[in-house]
Amino acid sequence: MSVKLAVLFPGIGYHKDKPLLYYASKLLLTRGYDIMSIEYQDMPQKIKGDAKMMKKAAELAYEQSKKQLAPVDFSQYEEVVFVGKSIGTVALSKYASDQGIDAKQVWYTPVEATFLTDSNNVIAFIGDDDPWSDVDKVKKMAKERGIDIYSYPGCNHSLECDDVDRNLGILREVMQKTGSFLWQN
Secondary structure (H helix, E strand, C coil), X not given: CCCEEEEEECCCCCCCCCHHHHHHHHHHHHCCCEEEEXXXXXXXXXXXXXXXXXXXXXXXXXXXXXXXXXXXCHHHCCEEEEEEECHHHHHHHHHHHXXXXXXXXXXXXXXXXXXXXXXXXXXXXXXCCCCCCCHHHHHHHHHHCCCEEEEECCCCCCCCCCCHHHHHHHHHHHHHHHHHHHHCC
């Protein structure tokens, strides 16, 4: 067992084997982190644009995360990192806040509800054409809270666009920025 733990909080349709979470976990593994992945069950579908369903999904993600993390003794780790995607950023920020976990947090494509909790030590990434978020509002909330957020013009909720070569470059840049953030201090 390592003294470093990273927990992945996926999106509803964006699991640990999708590029952002897959490569973030590979990056963390190279630095000796144990990796734990949250897995959601029975999440609501067709929630885009439906605030009530989005709230329900966030609550379910949080409750399922809390249950899966209940056996973890975070005090045995010297370093804890939470990496989330979309609705997973809501669950991880609320969990860290509610449980008093001092974790570095990486938010891939956060939604507005992610910013409802006080979060420190965060880096965030969003596509300017993300249909799941009010991108301008997300950027404004990040700025108000002193959170570094990187945005990618023409990119969607997966930080992708129509150009595969550009997508690979963006993925490389996001992982480099993630690594620089995580290994500082």
